[in-house]
Amino acid sequence: MIIKTQTELDAMREIGHICALTLKTMGEALEPGITTRELDAIGAAVFAAHGAVSAPISCYDFPGHNCICVNDEVAHGIPGDRVIQPGDVVNIDVSAVKDGFFSDNGRSYALPPVKHTTQKLLDVCQSARAKAIAAAIAGQPLSMVGLAVEKEAHRHGLKTIRNLCGHGVGHTLHDDPDSVYNYYERRDRRILKPGLVIAIEPFICADDDYVEEMADGWTLKTPRRRQVVQFEHTVMVREGKPPLILTLLD
Numbered sequence: 001m002i003i004k005t006q007t008e009l010d011a012m013r014e015i016g017h018i019c020a021l022t023l024k025t026m027g028e029a030l031e032p033g034i035t036t037r038e039l040d041a042i043g044a045a046v047f048a049a050h051g052a053v054s055a056p057i058s059c060y061d062f063p064g065h066n067c068i069c070v071n072d073e074v075a076h077g078i079p080g081d082r083v084i085q086p087g088d089v090v091n092i093d094v095s096a097v098k099d100g101f102f103s104d105n106g107r108s109y110a111l112p113p114v115k116h117t118t119q120k121l122l123d124v125c126q127s128a129r130a131k132a133i134a135a136a137i138a139g140q141p142l143s144m145v146g147l148a149v150e151k152e153a154h155r156h157g158l159k160t161i162r163n164l165c166g167h168g169v170g171h172t173l174h175d176d177p178d179s180v181y182n183y184y185e186r187r188d189r190r191i192l193k194p195g196l197v198i199a200i201e202p203f204i205c206a207d208d209d210y211v212e213e214m215a216d217g218w219t220l221k222t223p224r225r226r227q228v229v230q231f232e233h234t235v236m237v238r239e240g241k242p243p244l245i246l247t248l249l250d
Contacts, residue, residue, distance in 0.1 A: 001170020003195040003236055008101075012170065012197060015052065015096060015103040016234055016246030022046040023094045023105055024249060026066070030109055032086050036068045039092070040079035047096055055095035055102055055173045062218070067093040067106075072225040074203065074211050075164060076218040087113055091230055095173055102173045104199040105247035108229035117206065120156065121229045125204040128152040128160075129231045132200050138239040142190040146181035149202040161203035161228060163210045164220070169234055170197045194239045197246070201232030 003009050026043045044065040047054060056062030062076075069077035069091040070084070077091070084090060093106035108125070110118050131148040145166070153160050166180030175197070177190060182202050208222035222228060235243035 001168060001175050001197045002193060003170070003197060009236070011099060011101040012103065012236070012246050015098045015101045016105075017249065018047070018050045018052045018098060019094050019096050019103045019105045019234070020247045020249045021050070022066075022096065023092060023107065026092050026094070027107070027109055030084065030090055030092075030111070032084055032111060034084050036070065036077070036079040036082050036084070039068060039084075040064050040066050043092075043094060050098070052096040052098040055097050055104070058097055059173050067091075069093075069219070072221055072227060073219050074161065074222060074228040075220045075230070078216060078218055084111065086111055087115075089118055089227060089229065093230070093232065097173070100171065102169050102171070102175075103234045103247060104169050104173065104232060105234060106201065106230055106232040108231065118227065118229075121158065121204055121206065121227060124153060124156045124158055125202055125229045125231050128202040128204060129200060129233065132202060133233065133235055133245065134242050136192055136198065136200065136235060136237050136243045137241070138192050138194040138196075138237050140192050141188070142177065142180065142192055143185055143188040145200060146188075147184040150183040153202070153204055159205050159207065159209045161205060161209060161211055161222075164203045166199045166201045166232070168197065169199045192237045194237060196237040197234060198237070199232055199234050201230055203228050203230045
């Protein structure tokens with residue numbers, strides 16, 4: 001989506017705020033003893049209170065309002081009876097639609113006690129997202145976003161998941177551009193345009209660089225069941241300055 005009017009920007013700000021609030025509320029409720037289904041219900045209640053609808057349900061008939069992954073699950077985890085334990089790493093991916101406008105955000109949380117290796121993944125993934133967002137300036141190649149992620153991961157001896165990527169968002173959950181790579185793709189000649197809305201979401205791992213789909217048809221894991229973390233924002237590209245982050249509460 002390319003935002004062209006103030007009305008569109010206001011609508012994208014609203015749904016971005018709802019997604020950010022949902023993620024924050026779910027994150028604050030995350031503690032040992034809660035099930036992923038109970039956590040999902042908390043997110044669903046925030047959607048309902050603000051007139052929004054789960055994007056995974058409305059677009060893909062996903063069996064949950066939000067994607068929730070635990071430990072070696074990477075993406076598209078189905079909420080269920082799993083009980084969160086101390087030391088678990090939980091990824092919550094929240095996307096929703098209101099009045100025909102979509103937004104998407106997510107992040108990984110580590111419950112104490114947190115391993116040093118896990119904290120490193122979290123820190124690098126957050127910094128990779130920040131650098132990728134800073135690189136998304138109108139007139140620059142879209143490939144600079146992936147380059148920023150890859151350079152930050154490699155600088156710390158880590159890898160990016162190459163078959164998971166960001167994407168356009170706005171009029172649909174997965175809008176044009178259909179892929180915002182988390183690595184440098186030299187053949188990608190696309191140029192960032194003012195007003196373009198994209199979800200930037202690096203996935204960082206220590207030693208695997210791709211994921212596979214499990215038997216449930218949804219959940220993704222790496223071949224060696226390695227820990228992967230993710231941080232995601234929806235942003236609007238601007239000319240001459242960093243993009244506007246639409247999934248911030250402030």
